[in-house]
Amino acid sequence: MGKYIIAGNWKMNKLPSETYDFVKEVAEATKGAECEVVCCTPYVCLAPAVEAAKGTHVKIGAENLHFEDSGAFTGEVSADMLADLGVDYVIIGHSERRAYNNETDETVNKKIVKALSKGLIPIVCVGESLEEREAGITMDLISIQIKKAFAGVPAEDAVKVVVAYEPIWAIGTGRTATDDQAEEVCCGIRHMLSDLYDEAAAKAVTIQYGGSMNAKNCAGLLAKENIDGGLIGGASLKAPDFATIVAAAK
Ligand code: PGA
Numbered sequence: 001m002g003k004y005i006i007a008g009n010w011k012m013n014k015l016p017s018e019t020y021d022f023v024k025e026v027a028e029a030t031k032g033a034e035c036e037v038v039c040c041t042p043y044v045c046l047a048p049a050v051e052a053a054k055g056t057h058v059k060i061g062a063e064n065l066h067f068e069d070s071g072a073f074t075g076e077v078s079a080d081m082l083a084d085l086g087v088d089y090v091i092i093g094h095s096e097r098r099a100y101n102n103e104t105d106e107t108v109n110k111k112i113v114k115a116l117s118k119g120l121i122p123i124v125c126v127g128e129s130l131e132e133r134e135a136g137i138t139m140d141l142i143s144i145q146i147k148k149a150f151a152g153v154p155a156e157d158a159v160k161v162v163v164a165y166e167p168i169w170a171i172g173t174g175r176t177a178t179d180d181q182a183e184e185v186c187c188g189i190r191h192m193l194s195d196l197y198d199e200a201a202a203k204a205v206t207i208q209y210g211g212s213m214n215a216k217n218c219a220g221l222l223a224k225e226n227i228d229g230g231l232i233g234g235a236s237l238k239a240p241d242f243a244t245i246v247a248a249a250k
């Protein structure tokens with residue numbers, strides 16, 4: 001299965017002035033990690049984060065990007081700008097951006113294509129709301145999100161994409177999906193990728209679970225066959241908790 005990746009999603013937390021020391025702390029706490037360790041930070045924290053990560057195993061990611069190369073897009077940040085800074089990863093289509101910033105399956109797709117063309121690794125978020133889960137349409141919805149996300153992405157690029165399954169009802173709520181609920185959907189995503197590409201490509205893709213993953217519940221989730229890592233919000237803001245999750249990913 002895909003290589004293990006534990007990525008922190010700081011969201012709108014931490015100051016630029018705190019970033020350098022915190023990334024150093026994460027690097028120290030996760031020394032000897034057997035998985036890829038990523039800190040995704042707000043745009044203004046990226047420069048000190050990249051600086052602190054230099055010479056360590058920690059990789060840095062952004063939380064969004066714009067799908068155009070450049071131009072009159074006030075307030076936006078391009079893939080070239082991120083790559084120029086030394087950023088390796090970028091979260092795309094987080095449910096908070098879908099909810100508050102008009103992110104759609106179409107913009108998610110454009111952003112994935114752009115990120116890949118600039119050598120950035122997209123961490124693409126998919127997931128259902130509680131209403132959708134209760135209506136029994138989780139798999140249908142995720143199948144649409146996956147198909148649209150990967151539209152026009154050739155197999156050689158698709159294997160670089162990280163998919164994060166994040167049930168919206170589990171994000172920041174303390175209500176984690178059970179190990180089996182998370183595995184069921186991650187396994188489903190692997191089948192969808194197998195249908196879109198082939199089994200080898202589907203196996204190569206890293207599929208993360210995200211949504212209230214923490215130091216206590218990570219081991220069970222990460223032990224599941226189709227869960228190759230985690231996208232961690234709240235628990236990524238404390239280096240020891242984050243390090244416990246990293247240690248469970250092998
Ligand atoms: P959480 O956030 O771990 O705080 O639930 C995860 C995410 O939204 O990526």
